[in-house]
Amino acid sequence: MGVGKSAIGRRVARELGYKFIDSDECIEQQVGQKIPAIFAAEGEARFRAYERAFIDSGHPSEGCVVSCGGGLVIQEGMQTLLKSKGVVVCLFASVESILERTSRNKNRPLLNVEDPETRIRQLLAEREPIYMKSGACIATDGRTIPEVVQHLLRTYRTCAKRDRR
Numbered sequence: 234m235g236v237g238k239s240a241i242g243r244r245v246a247r248e249l250g251y252k253f254i255d256s257d258e259c260i261e262q263q264v265g266q267k268i269p270a271i272f273a274a275e276g277e278a279r280f281r282a283y284e285r286a287f288i289d290s291g292h293p294s295e296g297c298v299v300s301c302g303g304g305l306v307i308q309e310g311m312q313t314l315l316k317s318k319g320v321v322v323c324l325f326a327s328v329e330s331i332l333e334r335t336s337r338n339k340n341r342p343l344l345n346v347e348d349p350e351t352r353i354r355q356l357l358a359e360r361e362p363i364y365m366k367s368g369a370c371i372a373t374d375g376r377t378i379p380e381v382v383q384h385l386l387r388t389y390r391t392c393a394k395r396d397r398r
Contacts (some may be wrong), residue, residue: 234302234303234331234334234335234341234353234356235326235331235332235335235343236288236303236324236325236330236331236332236334236338236373237296237324237326237332237373237378238255238300238324238383239255239300239302240378241324241366241373241381241382241385242255242298242299242300243298243376244379244382245298245330245382245385245386245389246297246298248382248386249298249386249389251296251297251298252293252296252297252298253297253300254292254297254298254299254300254303255299255300256284256287256288256291256299256301256305257300257302259291259292260280260283260284260287261289263283263287263291264283265345268280269341269345271283277304281304281305281308284301284302284304284305284308285305285308285311286316288305288311288314288318288327289314294318295319299319301315301363303356303360304360306321306323306360306363306364306367307359307360312339312363312366315367315368316367316368320368320369320388320392320393320396321367321368322368322369322370322371322385322388322389323342323365323367323368323369323370323371324370324371324372324373324381325361325364325366325370325371325372325373325374326372326373326374328350328353328354328357329372330373330374331353332349332350332353334392335349335353336349368392369388369392371384371388373383
């Protein structure tokens with residue numbers, strides 16, 4: 234959350250001439266509810282099932298950049314599944330940056346708590362080791378969106394070339 238997945242993903246897709254797909258937006262359209270409403274009505278486990286279904290069959294198999302939520306990759310077997318679909322890149326930011334970037338958006342059910350900073354620290358402590366094993370990792374702190382986009386494009390091209398061998 235708050236690392237720039239959507240803004241960066243859109244620009245990377247444009248640079249590559251690919252379609253940009255946001256998994257959360259697709260799930261919202263499919264279910265007919267916003268993410269916070271899904272969490273409230275059906276719970277996080279059901280939302281994670283929607284994410285898995287999306288990865289299994291919710292987008293073209295090539296020619297697209299897919300932005301996925303931070304909880305997707307931590308699901309059992311998801312790292313292997315994602316890598317079989319294409320190049321996986323995890324974006325990172327500091328707790329402070331995430332807090333600042335997400336504080337204006339109340340559509341983040343995992344952060345609608347009394348102490349969002351503590352929750353961000355907890356989520357990062359749980360997830361970061363998994364993220365580090367999931368694919369290429371790129372920090373977004375202290376960098377402009379164009380700088381991150383160029384770094385991600387270089388990473389994508391390197392990984393795609395390696396995967397074709």
